Structures are given as C-alpha cells and as structure tokens.
Amino acid sequence: MSEFDQLYREVILDHYKNPRGHGVIEGADAEADGQNPLCGDEVSIYVSFGEDDTIEDVKFSGRGCAISQASTSMLMEMVKGRSAHEVATMSKDDLLEEVGIPLTPIRLKCALLGLWTLKVALHKGKGTPLPEEAAGLDDLSLN
Amino acid sequence: MAVTAKPKLDAQKLRADFPIFEQLVHGKPLAYLDSAVTSQKPRYVLDALLNFYETSYGNVHRGVYWLSERATAEFEAARDKVRGFVNAPSAKEVIFTRNATEALNLVAYAWGWDNLGPGDTVVVTELEHHANFVPFQFIAQRTGATFKAIPIDGAGELQLDALDGLAAEGNIKLVAVGLISNSLGTINPVEKIAAWAHEQGAVMVVDAAQAAPHKAIDLQTLGADFLAISAHKMCGPSGVGALWGKAELLEAMSPFNMGGQMIRQVRMEKTTWNELPYKFEAGTPPMAEAVAFGAAVDYLTAIGLDAIEEHEHELAAYALDRLGELDWITTYGPPADRRAGIVSFNVEGVHPHDVAQILDWEGIAIRAGHHCAQPLMAKLGVAATNRASFYLYTVRDEIDRLVAGLHKVRKVLT
Numbered sequence A: 001m002s003e004f005d006q007l008y009r010e011v012i013l014d015h016y017k018n019p020r021g022h023g024v025i026e027g028a029d030a031e032a033d034g035q036n037p038l039c040g041d042e043v044s045i046y047v048s049f050g051e052d053d054t055i056e057d058v059k060f061s062g063r064g065c066a067i068s069q070a071s072t073s074m075l076m077e078m079v080k081g082r083s084a085h086e087v088a089t090m091s092k093d094d095l096l097e098e099v100g101i102p103l104t105p106i107r108l109k110c111a112l113l114g115l116w117t118l119k120v121a122l123h124k125g126k127g128t129p130l131p132e133e134a135a136g137l138d139d140l141s142l143n
Numbered sequence B: 001m002a003v004t005a006k007p008k009l010d011a012q013k014l015r016a017d018f019p020i021f022e023q024l025v026h027g028k029p030l031a032y033l034d035s036a037v038t039s040q041k042p043r044y045v046l047d048a049l050l051n052f053y054e055t056s057y058g059n060v061h062r063g064v065y066w067l068s069e070r071a072t073a074e075f076e077a078a079r080d081k082v083r084g085f086v087n088a089p090s091a092k093e094v095i096f097t098r099n100a101t102e103a104l105n106l107v108a109y110a111w112g113w114d115n116l117g118p119g120d121t122v123v124v125t126e127l128e129h130h131a132n133f134v135p136f137q138f139i140a141q142r143t144g145a146t147f148k149a150i151p152i153d154g155a156g157e158l159q160l161d162a163l164d165g166l167a168a169e170g171n172i173k174l175v176a177v178g179l180i181s182n183s184l185g186t187i188n189p190v191e192k193i194a195a196w197a198h199e200q201g202a203v204m205v206v207d208a209a210q211a212a213p214h215k216a217i218d219l220q221t222l223g224a225d226f227l228a229i230s231a232h233k234m235c236g237p238s239g240v241g242a243l244w245g246k247a248e249l250l251e252a253m254s255p256f257n258m259g260g261q262m263i264r265q266v267r268m269e270k271t272t273w274n275e276l277p278y279k280f281e282a283g284t285p286p287m288a289e290a291v292a293f294g295a296a297v298d299y300l301t302a303i304g305l306d307a308i309e310e311h312e313h314e315l316a317a318y319a320l321d322r323l324g325e326l327d328w329i330t331t332y333g334p335p336a337d338r339r340a341g342i343v344s345f346n347v348e349g350v351h352p353h354d355v356a357q358i359l360d361w362e363g364i365a366i367r368a369g370h371h372c373a374q375p376l377m378a379k380l381g382v383a384a385t386n387r388a389s390f391y392l393y394t395v396r397d398e399i400d401r402l403v404a405g406l407h408k409v410r411k412v413l414t
C-alpha cells in the first residue's frame, strides 16, 4: 500500500463518512470546545456521567477534516463506558494506534484535537488532571 | 509613432531559473500553487545571497575597514533598489524590517502609541490578513481608540458606501487596507480609500505584501503614508521586508526597537535617536537578505511587473473557468478582471485539509486553511478554504493538473 492509500484507508473513510457518537447531548454534565488555530477547525465534546465516574454517554460535534473527524469518532467508541479518571490519563498513543496511519506533525494536531478537548470536558466535570496540550483549548489557561 | 507590444512573459522558460523545480515530489513534477504564501527563488537571488557571504560579508555601518564598507555599500544599494521598486522619493524613507508583519507592527506601535486615544477611530477591512488587523486592533484597545472594519460584499469586494457611516461615527485617525487580499485575490481601490482617509485627516497604511510581487507599485499616485512589503513573497529571501513611510511622519515618531545603530548619543539621563532610516533599524539587520532582496527587485524588474500581472491575470481567469465547469466547486471572490492570481475555493462536502493532502500526492501544493484571515472566513461562513495561487513561473498545465486532482479528491472522499 502506498502511504497515500494508508492515510485514507477504509476504516478512516468509514468513520469519516459515518461518524460514531456524532451529535449533541442536551443537558450534558460536562462539555468543552477545542479549536485548531492552524485551520480554524472546531470540535465540541459533550459528556454525561453515570454512577461513580463512568462516561455514560459521549458525543461530538463540529467541523474538521477526514483525519480529525475519523479519529474523534474512534475516540467516542473507545471511551464510552470507561471511567473518567482512566480516560483522563489515557495516552495519545492509544488513540493513534487505533487510528493506525502515519501522520505528519501538522496532521497529528488534527487527529488529537478531539482527545485534548475530551480531557478538558472531563476536567470540568470531574476535576481530572489536564495534559499540557490542553492549554488554550476552551479558553482555558494553564500555568 | 510605432507602438511595440510588450513581449509576453514565458513562464515555461522562466521555470528554468528556479532550482526547486528540478526535483520530483512524490515522484511527480512539483506544481507549486502556493506562491501567495511565499514564492520560490530564482538562481539569481540565491547567487546574490551566497555571493554576499563569500565576498562582502561584514557588519554594516560599523567598521572602518574595507569589508564593512563594501557590505554597507551593497546594503544601501539594495535599499535604493527597494525605493525605486515602489517609486518612493527618498531611500531614507525605506526601513528594512524582518517582514511585512514587523513593518505593520512598527506603524501600530511607533505611530499608534503616540497618536491614538479615546474618541479616535482606527479603520481596517474585513478582508485583512491578521498582520494588518491584529496590530491595529491591539493598539486601538490599548489606547482606548475605537476599532472598525470596512465591510465586504458577497463577492469579497469592499463596500465603499459604508465609508460615510464610519466617518460619521468618530474621529478617524488611521486607516489600514491591503492592496491585494491574500485570501480572495481582490484588488482593492486603495487610491479611493486613501483619498477618503486623507479627507478625514487620517494616515493611510497600505499592506502591499501581496501586491508587490504581482503589480507595479507607485507611491507617487497610491496615496499611502505607510506601505509594508515582504521580500519572500517576491522572489527574495525570507527574513527581510520593508516599511516605507513619509519622512515627516517617520521623523515625528518614536523608535520601535531600541539598541545599537538606532541611537545618536546615549547618556545615563537621556538617549537621542539616529537619523532616518537608521532610527528604526536597531541591531544588526538582515544584511545578506537585504542584498538578495535588491537582487529580487532586479529580477522582477527585468521581467516587468506589467507582464507578470498580465500573466497571473490570464491564469486566474483560466482557473476560474475550469473550476466554474464543476458544479461541486464553490469559488470565492471577485470576477477575474478585479483579482490577482489567487483563487479560493471549496469542494462540496470535503474539508480543505483533505483536498490539500490528496493533491499533495499528485505533486500539487495548495494552501488549505483560514489564510490568516479569520474575520473574512467568518463572513464567508466557512472555517477554511482551499487556495491556489499563481506566479510568474506558473503554467496552465499546472491548473489542468489541479482540476484532475480535484476529480480524484471527489472520488476518494465522497
């Protein structure tokens, strides 16, 4: 497979064309917005929590390229039903492994915008720790 | 008297001047359709850069020895070339900066700080590049002045009938307008706006970063009080740009950066400033870059700015025609006769990043993003667009390849 075919491989196109967890949760327990200053893309993440700190439901809305839409869609599938604290410490590599394509530094930003924004939402809802990469998202300032 | 038609520019031939085109990208010849962000460099300019380092390198305006004098002479000769390029009256009005952005910041700080305050209004346009928007927005906020923008219509052209309304609202002190929009290619009626600005008693700042590569600039008729350009967009090196300002304004302004070279005398109690243009050139300037900037001016002048403008114009018209045949493409901006060689568009249902990525695999480089013009993107109701931009080395075949590439984008992603 050429690098090109890999980048737009079937599973990416499938998530892009039929995104999972796409939409809005009305009255969500937590929500956060993220922007990619490079391209002006925006994503909003909505979370509602179940007992303890499980992520009972999670959805995303916004606009973005195939890579960002597909990886956020995959992220929704990966985190639903898991504990907020566990997801808050989830490494970006777990998501990137799932996405499974080689990404340039610029496209990496597209692929990870959803993850960092989700972590901001979890922080707002459950006080979980924030990664450095969340700085600037959702008008949040980290010191 | 016989009128001789000017020879047309032969882009295919000029390509041979640009070493970058000698390599393949992803196994294909490079179709570089992103000259609006930065242009490629001809061998002539690269040679000037290297030659300066190899034969004339010393610090300018510092040493009494031969090498420093030689470097200074070349540096000042380049300043005079830039002066001639914009038809400015005097080389002392030409200040070397890092780029157009720094030139515009210089005006915002060094002029704005002392001349703006509550009750004053600063006017930009909705088309502006962030470089000609944010510095003035910032300085307006810091000084308590009001910040306004001339709106655009659906075709991306400035709505000049809004000017009277702006004038009625407050004391307009500064107006900043781009000569050519980097996002849409719109050629703005800067002379008219300048006349209006001067009626208001305002100073007129012209961002010519996007215009200087593509059309002749004549400061004697433009009506500008300040003008900013960047070498890298006009076949010159990165790292150098220029601000031109009217001598009387520059004389009255405080300096922007402080340090060596910009001073006359430094005492514990008080420092006085050097004469123009050195007052605004603190520290060691981009010397080799400035010299190569001068070479870029020579290169463009030899080809002829009118020929370049006409060539780009034809390419823009051709691209708009070809893209216009596709009902899944939306193009933005004015008709071909009122735009430079820049075409912004979107592919229905496909994000610009994906368009640019797929085209990259065809060896085609276009820009995808907000083009540093988020207020404009908001007005167009999009987050981003694709932008193909042309220059003197662009050939029609590259536009055909772009169109073929867009068909492939559709196939993969919809």
Ligand SMILES: Cc1ncc(COP(=O)(O)O)c(C=O)c1O
Residues within 6 Å of the ligand: B036, B037, B099, B100, B101, B102, B129, B131, B132, B178, B180, B181, B182, B207, B209, B210, B230, B232, B241, B372
């Ligand atoms: C219209 C316009 N103004 C200003 C700039 C800023 O130029 P530079 O980045 O060289 O400072 C650009 C460059 O993109 C531009 O297109």
